[in-house]
Amino acid sequence: MKIEVFLFEGHFVNSVSSSISDFDYICHRFKKMKRMQRFLLTTLSLFLCMFMSAQDLPAYKLYKHNGRVVKYQKMVRDLADSDMVFFGEYHNNPISHWLELEVAKSLYESKGQHLLIGAEMFENGNQLVLDEYLKGFYPEDKMMPEITQLWSNYETDYKPLLEFAREKNLRYIATNIPRRYASMINSQGIEVLKELSPEALEMIGPDLEKYFDPTQKAYAEMADAMGGHVPANMLNIQTAQAAKDATMAHFSLKNFGKDDLLYHIQGSYHSNYDQGIIWWINKIQPGLRIKSITTVSQSEWDEMKEEEKDTIADYIIVVADEMTSSR
Numbered sequence: 001m002k003i004e005v006f007l008f009e010g011h012f013v014n015s016v017s018s019s020i021s022d023f024d025y026i027c028h029r030f031k032k033m034k035r036m037q038r039f040l041l042t043t044l045s046l047f048l049c050m051f052m053s054a055q056d057l058p059a060y061k062l063y064k065h066n067g068r069v070v071k072y073q074k075m076v077r078d079l080a081d082s083d084m085v086f087f088g089e090y091h092n093n094p095i096s097h098w099l100e101l102e103v104a105k106s107l108y109e110s111k112g113q114h115l116l117i118g119a120e121m122f123e124n125g126n127q128l129v130l131d132e133y134l135k136g137f138y139p140e141d142k143m144m145p146e147i148t149q150l151w152s153n154y155e156t157d158y159k160p161l162l163e164f165a166r167e168k169n170l171r172y173i174a175t176n177i178p179r180r181y182a183s184m185i186n187s188q189g190i191e192v193l194k195e196l197s198p199e200a201l202e203m204i205g206p207d208l209e210k211y212f213d214p215t216q217k218a219y220a221e222m223a224d225a226m227g228g229h230v231p232a233n234m235l236n237i238q239t240a241q242a243a244k245d246a247t248m249a250h251f252s253l254k255n256f257g258k259d260d261l262l263y264h265i266q267g268s269y270h271s272n273y274d275q276g277i278i279w280w281i282n283k284i285q286p287g288l289r290i291k292s293i294t295t296v297s298q299s300e301w302d303e304m305k306e307e308e309k310d311t312i313a314d315y316i317i318v319v320a321d322e323m324t325s326s327r
Helices: 020-056 072-080 094-114 124-134 140-146 154-168 179-188 190-195 217-224 234-255 277-284 298-303 306-311
Strands: 005-008 011-014 060-064 084-089 115-123 171-176 261-267 290-297 315-319
Touching (some): 072 094, 072 290, 084 094, 094 115, 094 154, 094 290, 115 154, 124 154, 154 171, 179 190, 217 234, 234 277, 277 290, 290 298, 298 315
Parallel strands (some): 084 261, 084 290, 115 171, 115 261, 290 315
C-alpha cells in the first residue's frame, strides 16, 4: 500500500491513516482559518469606513486664491520662490499652529540657513534674550522669566517653532512693538512719540508718522466695525494698531538679507488683503516678492464673496468651525 505523508501547519499527517484525530484536527484548523479571514475582512471594512468618514470630515482644506483646492507641496514650492512669506493665523487654532511648523520645516529643506523666522508673539525688546537662548547660553527655564509679555499659549503653540529654530540654528526675530508703547499711543496718540527717549524710539517703526493713513482698509475697517459707536479716541486706536504693523515691517526688513527668505508668523488681521505688515513693507521697500497665507473658518469661507476669496491671501487654510481651541 502506498502511504502519503504531507505537512499541514507544522504537523505530519498520514493520508491513509485510519485515525480520525488527524482529520478532525485539519477540519478544526480550516474552520479557525475561515473565522480569522472573516475577522480580518470585517476589521479592514471597518477601517475603510472610518477612513472614508474622516475624509468627509477633514480638519482643514487648503485653497489657492482662485478658490481651487491646492496640494500642500505645490504651495510650498511656490512659497520657497519668494522673498517673504506671511502666515496669518488664528491665535487659538491648533491647525494654524501645526501648519506653521510644517511649513517652516518644508521651507528649511529648500532654503537651509537662509530661512529667517519672525514672529508677532515676541516683542523686539526681547531679541537679546532670544538670541542668547538660541545659541544655547542657558536653558529654557532661565530664558522664560526674562521674556516680557510671553503669550499664555506659548508652550503649546509657539514653543515648537522656536525650538525648531534652535535645533537648526536659524535666526528668530522678535518683531513686535513693546506693548507698553502701543498702549501709550492708544491712550495719548502719536504725539507721545515726542516724549520718548531715543532708546525707546529704536523699538518702534521709524516710518509710522511718515506713512500712517487711517483710511487704509485695515484701519478704516476698525472704525467701521464700531458702527454708530465710534469712540472719541478712534484715531489713537488705529494708530496703535498701525504702530504694531509698522514695527513688525521695520524689524522684518532690518534683518532681511540677500538670498534670505523671511517666514513671518502673525495674526491674520495683520496681513489679510495685503494690508497690515505687508502694506508697510511695500511702502518702505517696494519690489519684494511677498506671498501670504491666511486662516478662515469654514462658515466664513462660505460667506465670502468671490472677490474676497481672490484677494484675501495667496493661500487660504479653511478650518472646521468645530475645531477645538488651544486656549
